[in-house]
Amino acid sequence: EEVVVRLSGFVLRTNLPPITRIEQLPKNPYAARQSLTLTGLSLSNFDSNLRAVSEVHSYFADNLPNGALQPLKHNKDGGHSYLEVSNRYFTQEVDDMGYPDIAIDPYIDPHGILTSKVTTGRHTKENTVLKYVYNPCKPTAIIVGHIVEVQASFCSVPTSKGRFVMLMKLRSVCILDTSVLQPTSPLKKVKCTVGYDTQTYDTDHPVAGMKRLRINAENDMV
Secondary structure, three states: OEEEEEEEEEEEEEEOOOOOOHHHOOOOHHHOEEEEEEEOOOOHHHHHHHHHHHHHHHHHHHOOOOOOEOOOOOEEEOOEEEEEEEEEOOEOHHHOOOOOOOOOOOOOOOOOHHHHHOOOOEOOHHHOOEEEOOOEOOHHHOOOOOEEEEEEEEEEEEOOOOOEEEEEEEEEEEEEEOOOOOOOOOOOOEEEEOOOOOOEEEEOOOOOOOOOEEEOOOOOOO
């Protein structure tokens, strides 16, 4: 099962395309991924996000054998909690969900560095991360200090000896506010489309806590 939530916070770190240097790739190129690290600087809105992630973890734990799910890690930087959301560029055969292959965006790998190292992986819609501000934007538009909303999916995957781990996969990113970096010209309102639905919405403030939670099964969880 997969759970989808919306989380907001300040961008603490980015690991986004394009890939222009081989040093950007890990030792195992199949593990190459784009990621965002979000923090709330201990503000209550971000604490709501942390509670939402904890609730999702509890949901998976309740639907797996007792003790099978690995404990949830609580990460901190400078005394402030943070969340890292990522998505691999390629899906390996063992994780293949049967989606058709799609062409990788030339902007992601303009010099063919990644694709020259990955020969059997598949790039599908599951590996796509959408980025928005007023309209779809390049990943380089998202920088440290921006307030963003991400759409992330959660899933539990088996590891070994009957154990499972909960993973958080980056689906889309929408820049909500750049006023921290541009105090003389704050972003007043954004209309954006997030993720895989066609819903649009207006917002004047960062989304507080969990905007929506959906379980990709017959039951919905609100």
